[in-house]
Amino acid sequence: MAKRTLDAFFKPSTTAPKRAKTDLIESNTATAISTPETDNIPVEDTKPPSQHPSYPIPIAQLPSHIEVGLGHATPAKPPREINNQPHLDLLHFQPYIPRPTANELFKFLRRELPFYRVQYTARRGDIETQINTPRWTTVFGVDETSTFIQEQDNDPNSLVLLETKTRTPTPKTKYQCTPRPIPACLDLLRRQVEAANVNANADETPGYNFCLVNYYFSGDDSIAFHSDDERFLGPDPNIASLSLGGERDFLMKPKPSVPAGNANRTTGGCVPIAAHAISGPGGTSATRASCTVSGGTLKAVSSPGSRPAAAVPLQQIKMSLGSGDMVVMRGTTQSNWLHSIPKRKGKAVEATKGRINITFRRAVVPSGTNNYYHYNVGSGGMYRWDEVARKMVVQEKKA
DSSP states (O other): OOHHHHHHHHSOOOOSOOOOGGGSSOBOSTTOOOOHHHHOOOOOOOOOOBOOTTOSSOBOOOOHHHHHHHHHHOSSSOOEEEOOSTTOOEEEETTSSOHHHHHHHHHHHHHHSOEEOOEEEEEETTEEEEEEOSSEEEEEEOOTTEEEEESSTTOTTOEEEEETTTOOBOOTTSOSSOOBOOOHHHHHHHHHHHHHOOOTTSSSOOOOOEEEEEEEOSTTOOEEEEOOOOGGGOSSOOEEEEEEESOEEEEEEEOOOOOTTSOOTTTSSSOOOTTOEEEOGGGOEEEEOEEEEETTEEEEEOOTTSOOOOOEEOOOEEEEEOTTOEEEEOTTHHHHEEEEEOOOOSOTTGGGBOEEEEEEEOOOSHHHHHHHHHHHTTTSOEEEEETTTTEEEEOOOOO
């Protein structure tokens, strides 16, 4: 079957007039017009929503046309491997989900998921700073020491949280925030993304148990350079990052060198670049050097008696991620590289488009669960997307 025919099949049927290309993903501007033809996905399913006491609202299951598109057309293209720089191991799917299906999934998740605008206090020394998260966030999942088990047969909504090893109820005092199971609409994605990439060092799937969702309203929303190298992710975490909606830039740059006395959060020491040998005459390996990344340059420290090694410049990476694209960061990437989504200015259309980013990851200890809910749900109000106002609107708490 030709790709164009396949893509067309996954799109919902509509009799609305054709729209301009720039209108395929709705603008978030206040003057945008909301019409039934452009905003409403056909009501074609009667599947009950995902429900759990930890959910603030029932979460709808995927409409059939999106579920079929995900099940039969992903990955849309094979990934491109990017591993031409030290400690960089990426898979780049361009796209992973066909654009029409990705755009419909974007609208569905933005409308159906609960979101939060988290505020928290950051302390550096004696100085406290109030941080307002520059995007909307939500999260689902629990670390591998606990697991959600279906209590009643044929009832996916009867999930209870048990200790993984003993299968006994998880103590209420174990977590500071109540963990939430991954709803069906996101769990399908989780399973498919797992199957699409294999751990860099072993023939096994990544075992994702967390799903983080970020919503960027416009080009003014961003995330600063950071790395997902927290100890609660374990060594060499595999993290899949899926983009839906408006196109945004994804930047990566090498970490600066870490002083010997300042332990790296994952590796516990100076960032090692030990996998690169220095070749001797005739191309044979003469000696293996230890290296660090410093100011964008790989500096090899030769062993006694070996020839001095030349510095190898490291290049910053910039990718334009469109709707349906996915980047998988594997191996020692998180220990040695930073990534960010900068603000987007100057492009009138793209700068006003919303974007959803979904990351799948695996937390190994309870501190990961506490961290993710603290910084992605928090204690503030819940927001829902308002199709008429064309913005996130805080929901009043039920009495």
